[in-house]
Amino acid sequence: MRQVLELLEQDATLSPEEIATRLGRDVAEVRAAIAEARATGQLLGYSAVVNWEKNDSPKIYAFIAVSAVPEHGRGFDAIAEQITLFDEVHSVYLMSGGFDLQVVVEGEDFREIAQFVAEKLAPIPGVRSTATSFVLKTYKLEGRTAYTHRTTHRLAVTP
Amino acid sequence: MSTPSQSLRLRPEVEHMPPSGIREFFDLTLGMEGVVTLGVGEPDFATPWKICDAVVDSLRRGQTSYTSNYGLMELREAIAEDLGMRWGVDYDPATELIVTMGVSEAMDVAMRALLSPGDEVVVPEPCYVSYKACVSMAGGNPVVVPCTVEHDFRPQVEDLEAAITPRTRGLIIGYPNNPTGTVMSREDLLQIARLAEEHDLFVVSDEIYAHLTYDGEHTCFASLPGMRERTILMNGFSKAYAMTGWRIGFTAAPGQLIEGMVRIHAYTALSAPISGQIGAIEALQHCEREMHEMVRDYDQRRRVFIKGLNDIGLPCFEARGAFYAFPSIAHTGLTSKQFSKALLYDEKVAAVPGTAFGDCGEGYLRCTYAQSMDNLKEALVRMERFLAKLKAGKVQVE
Numbered sequence: 112m113r114q115v116l117e118l119l120e121q122d123a124t125l126s127p128e129e130i131a132t133r134l135g136r137d138v139a140e141v142r143a144a145i146a147e148a149r150a151t152g153q154l155l156g157y158s159a160v161v162n163w164e165k166n167d168s169p170k171i172y173a174f175i176a177v178s179a180v181p182e183h184g185r186g187f188d189a190i191a192e193q194i195t196l197f198d199e200v201h202s203v204y205l206m207s208g209g210f211d212l213q214v215v216v217e218g219e220d221f222r223e224i225a226q227f228v229a230e231k232l233a234p235i236p237g238v239r240s241t242a243t244s245f246v247l248k249t250y251k252l253e254g255r256t257a258y259t260h261r262t263t264h265r266l267a268v269t270p
Numbered sequence: 271m272s273t274p275s276q277s278l279r280l281r282p283e284v285e286h287m288p289p290s291g292i293r294e295f296f297d298l299t300l301g302m303e304g305v306v307t308l309g310v311g312e313p314d315f316a317t318p319w320k321i322c323d324a325v326v327d328s329l330r331r332g333q334t335s336y337t338s339n340y341g342l343m344e345l346r347e348a349i350a351e352d353l354g355m356r357w358g359v360d361y362d363p364a365t366e367l368i369v370t371m372g373v374s375e376a377m378d379v380a381m382r383a384l385l386s387p388g389d390e391v392v393v394p395e396p397c398y399v400s401y402k403a404c405v406s407m408a409g410g411n412p413v414v415v416p417c418t419v420e421h422d423f424r425p426q427v428e429d430l431e432a433a434i435t436p437r438t439r440g441l442i443i444g445y446p447n448n449p450t451g452t453v454m455s456r457e458d459l460l461q462i463a464r465l466a467e468e469h470d471l472f473v474v475s476d477e478i479y480a481h482l483t484y485d486g487e488h489t490c491f492a493s494l495p496g497m498r499e500r501t502i503l504m505n506g507f508s509k510a511y512a513m514t515g516w517r518i519g520f521t522a523a524p525g526q527l528i529e530g531m532v533r534i535h536a537y538t539a540l541s542a543p544i545s546g547q548i549g550a551i552e553a554l555q556h557c558e559r560e561m562h563e564m565v566r567d568y569d570q571r572r573r574v575f576i577k578g579l580n581d582i583g584l585p586c587f588e589a590r591g592a593f594y595a596f597p598s599i600a601h602t603g604l605t606s607k608q609f610s611k612a613l614l615y616d617e618k619v620a621a622v623p624g625t626a627f628g629d630c631g632e633g634y635l636r637c638t639y640a641q642s643m644d645n646l647k648e649a650l651v652r653m654e655r656f657l658a659k660l661k662a663g664k665v666q667v668e
Binding site: 135265267269270 | 292305316448514570577
C-alpha cells in the first residue's frame with residue numbers, strides 16, 4: 112500500500128497497470144490498494160503540482176501563523192475546521208512551537224490575501240493573532256525542485 | 271604535419287589493442303542533438319548532497335593533501351566494517367585493503383601485480399570492457415569463455431574447466447554483470463569456488479554492482495568457504511552511491527597481494543584523491559537510505575523497461591542486477607553494430623552494441639535503464655518505431 116501511494120504521490124497520472132509493472136505486483140492488487148486508500152481517506156485526491164510563478168497570471172501564496180484560543184474538549188479542531196471552509200485556504204496545519212495553526216492561503220494578488228486575513232480569518236472567534244508571510248519565490252514545491260542552476264553533464268555513452 | 275619519431279612507436283600489446291567498443295560508439299554520438307541515451311553506464315542521480323557537503327566542508331578545512339598509498343585509514347576502517355556487516359567477510363584495514371581510483375585502476379594494478387608474461391586468465395564473456403585489456407596489458411593472455419542466454423549468461427562450470435590449462439593463473443568474474451544484468455546464485459558461485467580450489471586459481475570478483483541486486487541477495491565471493499585466501503574482492507562507490515566521477519574504488523585481498531598492489535599504485539597513482547575518499551567515508555557512514563532509494567527506483571525502471579522491450583519485440587531475459595538490459599536483436603538479421611548505428615542515426619537512441627563486451631555479445635544490445643522513466647518510455651517508443659521501419663525496409667543500414 113505504501114509503495115502504491117508513494118508512486119501516486121510522485122505521479123498521479125500513473126495507471127494501475129503501470130504501477131503494477133513498476134512494483135512487480137498484480138493489477139488487481141494495485142486496484143484494491145487504491146480503492147482502500149480512497150475509502151480510508153489516505154488518498155484525498157489527485158492534483159497537478161503547478162509552479163504558478165512561471166505562469167503569465169501567477170497565483171500568490173501566503174503562510175499565515177495563527178495564534179488561537181483552544182476550546183474546552185476540542186482543542187483547536189473546531190477553529191481549524193472553520194478555517195478550512197474558506198475557498199482561499201490551501202492547507203491548514205496544527206503546529207508545535209510559537210503559534211498554533213499554519214494556514215496557507217492562495218490568491219490572485221496581495222490585496223486579496225490581505226482582505227481575507229482582515230475580513231475573514233482575523234475576525235473568527237478564538238483567533239488571537241495572525242502573522243502573514245507572503246511567498247516571494249519558490250525554490251522547491253511538493254518535493255520537486257522549482258528553481259535550480261545545477262546541471263548534469265553526462266556523456267552520451269560511457270562504460 | 272610532421273612524422274612522429276620512431277622513438278614514439280607503441281609497444282605491440284598497445285598497438286594491437288582494439289579501442290573500447292564503447293569509445294568507438296561514443297564518437298558517433300558526438301555532436302548529435304536530441305539523443306535519448308541508453309548508453310550511459312552510470313547512475314542518473316546526482317551524488318547525494320550530504321556527500322558533496324562533507325567534501326566541501328573538508329576542502330574549507332584544508333584537506334587537500336596526499337593520503338597514505340593504501341588510502342585514508344578512516345575510509346579503510348569504514349570499508350572493513352561495511353564488508354563485515356554487509357557481506358560477512360573480515361579484512362584487516364591496515365594490511366588487506368587498498369583504495370584505488372575506481373575498480374578500473376584496481377583491476378589494472380592487480381593484474382600487473384599477479385601476472386607474468388604468458389599467464390592465462392579465464393574471463394567469462396560478455397563482460398566489462400577492461401577485463402581482457404588489463405590482462406593483456408599486464409602481459410597475460412585472457413582466455414574467453416562465452417556465456418549464452420540459455421543460461422541467462424551465467425558461466426557454466428564445465429565450460430570454465432575446459433578453458434583451464436597449466437598456464438591458467440586465475441579467473442575474473444563480475445556479478446551482477448555489466449552488460450547483461452545477470453546475477454549469480456550462491457550455488458553457481460560455489461561451483462566456481464570448487465573449481466578455483468581444485469586448480470589453485472585466484473578469483474578476481476568485481477562486485478561494483480553488488481548493491482544493485484533486485485531479487486534475492488548478493489553473495490560475496492570471498493564469503494564462500496575457503497575463498498577468502500584466493501579472492502581479490504573489488505568494489506567501489508561509483509554505482510551504488512552515484513559517485514562515478516569521484517573515482518573511488520577498493521580492493522580487499524590477502525595482505526601479500528595488497529602490498530604488491532600498493533607498490534605499483536604508489537609509483538603510478540600514489541593515492542586516490544583525498545576528496546573522493548572523504549566523500550566515500552560519508553557515503554558509507556550516512557547514505558544508506560539514499561542508496562536504497564536509488565536502488566528501489568532502478569528496480570522499478572528495470573521492470574518497466576524490460577517489459578517494454580519484450581512488448582515491442584526485442585526479447586530480453588529478466589536481468590536481476592546492475593542497471594542494464596541486454597535484449598536480443600538477432601531476429602532482425604542485423605549485426606549488433608549495424609543495429610546500434612541505424613537506431614542512432616534513424617531514431618536517435620544510443621544503445622551500445624553487445625559486441626563491445628565480447629564476441630558472444632553479437633546479436634544483443636546493452637541498454638541502461640539508469641535513465642528517467644520519461645526517457646525510458648521515449649526510448650521504447652522510438653525503438654518500436656524503428657523496428658516497424660526496419661521491417662518495412664525503410665531503414666538505411668550501413
